[in-house]
Amino acid sequence: MIQKIIMLYKNKKIWVILSGYFVVALFLSILIILIDHRILPVQSYIPAILFTTVDLARQILGMLSGVLLTITTFTFSTILVVLTMYSSQFSPRVVENFLTNKITMKVLGIYVGGFFYCITNLLFLRNTDLDYQVICAAVGVIYSILCMIYFVVFVYTVSSSIQANKLIERLYDESKQTIENTISLQKDKERSRQYSFDQNDLKIELFSKKTGYLDLIDLDLIWNLIKEFEYKIFIHTGIGDFLSENQKIGVLYYRQGEIDEDFISQLSDCFTVGDERYAFNDYKFSLQKIIEISLRAISPGINDPYTAIRCIRMLGVLLGKMAGIDGCYTVIKSDESKAAIIYESVDFRKDLYYTFYQIIHYGKADISVVLALFEALEIIKRTASIYNQRVVKEFAEYIYSVCISEYEHKMDTDLIKEKMDSIREATRLS
Template sequence: MLKLKFLHNIENKIYFIPTLYAVIATIFSALVVYIEHSYSDFLINNIPALFLSSYDLSKTIFSTIAGSLFAMITVSFSTIMVVLTMYSSQFSPRTMQDFLKSKVTLKVLGLFIAGFIYSILNLLFLEDNIAAPGEPSFFSTIIGVIIAIVCLGYFVYFIHHAANSVQVNLLIENLKKEIIEIVDKIEARNDNNELIKNEAPDDLKEKMKREFCEIKATKSGYIQVIYDIELSKLADKYNLIIRAEKMIGDYITENSVVFKIWRAEHKEETEIEIEELKAKVNSNLVISNERSKKNDIEFGLLKLTEVALRAISPGINDPNTAIFCINQLGWVLSRIAVANIENTYYYNEEGEVCFIMEDISFWYLLYKTFYQLRHYSNQDVSVAGSIIDALVIIAEGSPENIKEQVWKFSDYIIDGFDKEVLEQEDKKYLNHKIYKLAKETANKDNKEKYFDVDSVKGVSWK
């Protein structure tokens, strides 16, 4: 488990991929230099002269490549800073890591660093005594040329990637895909594991009445990962019931109770046993000073919401972007509504519950997604209408309990509109949206939510 936590922590660092590429380049460069010095006669006799170069030519080529790649690194770094500034000011500070930690950005920087290291090391160990003076004998040069061409291609691709990244529609689409991927991953895991269920055991309340032990966090920060499968195995091994009191994305301190533990059967405990148990349980928790986008559904929804909020702010005033973003939020929530990810109970082979993770409810996600948008768009008819459209998207294809929640939640949304600024045509427009929602949720006969208008001529409610 410590190995998994170490890998997770290091993979989240920006320097991980560039450092990995640098280490590989160093090893590869040392290998090429060793082969070139130890088997020079074999290389000269078996490799076509076209692929070999002289000492002077190799020195010139490596010097040129090293300088060019260093210039590419500088330009790439400047481009990254410009994009990050735009992300922070135009979109949301929380979205900066989506560009900075994207695989394309890190791999491009890693490749440039690797090419620079390869060139500078080969230039350092270049010697003019491998073969006869002036005779082509260096094959490392052709490898350097190939690396330089590949780096040039990646540089063009990086510019294309940076240009696409500042297009808000593509950013919103990528944010949506990230959330859907998390939902798909969790649902696939739950569906393929017969020991993970949504139903609690009948005697769970009785078991929860027993004496329990609280486990607090070892440090403050955001929960990035809870190794639920490992915790369920640990609980089964020691005859325990473990319940997570905090979820992924929650901010905790050293005083926060993260887990509660019950003994499945009465058993005397010692302080040593309890401390050892606490250490084992806490080892299955990853805490960091920032939220991670890998497993945090709520964080993904938060970023989409912030992009929409920034778009409707007076400084930017881009309601169409907000509408597009809200439509994507509706699609994401509609996917979550039918996914098997809520309130998971982990059982052992004997059918006894051993780990409980009662995740955030759909109603809570619905509220956290739209409550700020409701407040800041209470005078914008287009954005308010798009929120109702998003509720229609959520209701479409959802089970009856979700439809009922969406219809009740629409009361909260509609009551937040500033009715004093709505003209007659605005009310007709919103009434049409409300009717579509009422029709989708089987509430057509409910007329209480409609705005009072003098005339509805030209508006069909059928």
């Protein structure tokens, strides 16, 4: 349930934050209007320096509303320019990282809220006694100072965001957090490289109810549904996989009796399928963003191998965090129950291949990229389990066989062979 709420928040994050600032501006406007119309008798507690005449307040609020609307338009235009640059130079998948940045959303929210505050107070000033002293203008000036501070912060954020190194660092932090969360879910659970079922077991297949990406598997709810029975569920799909309607997502195994269709429907509802992927619970998607930046960097149009090398090293560090996990299936079971849930999670062999195979294909003719790939494998190998070290060696042999034919000069081939021999030797020693 908590994960569904988080996913809903991520999906509507922009509107939630903008609505929050709008509500704050609404309450601030109501409060100031009540004070200025003497409905709240708190004037004696407010410093006299904050009071102005009604005519002056109208002039100040009119000017501020125009300025705030202009700055909001300029900020929105800047955001569109940055989004276009992100999509063309880095990857369309990283656009949301800037769009959902806290500063970006705060700036828009504060400007829209400030404009709403100014025009609302202007509207109610028309019925205010000209002899009154009001504070709406002073509050508007203080609010405008806050807007200017956030504008400076926004400019700094934009200038930092368009730097490739800064973007890669943010994506690395995002991926690191997602991977650590994924690894923490594997603690205290049984891991296995393969899993089999009794041939006498009956089975019912579970199907997706809609087309889209698998965003969430509610394992707690599945367990609560099956723990009282001798049921076993094998989940074929993982978070982030694309599903079509009526595609098989899992199989329910049972010994005897009949399974109610409502029960099967409840199990199918435990799989949330959406139109988008979310990096907060999908480490493959978070890695994909870094992969795409590296691919774009080694493309002939951009030709920035050092950005690709930085991405490859980051990918090596991130995969190294998963290299210590053996097996590819996670088993959820309990001593008090005969039920079990088996699902694929953190298959290091597949993750290693799908992380680097495109980079190998497009970067095999660049010696600096190839050497960076071997360097990444050495980083992974340092934290890998014994079994996964052999997987790393096998993958290094794959890179060697694909890339060595691209080079004829002895200096190039010697460097590649040296890197390959280093990984072979380390694997034998372990």
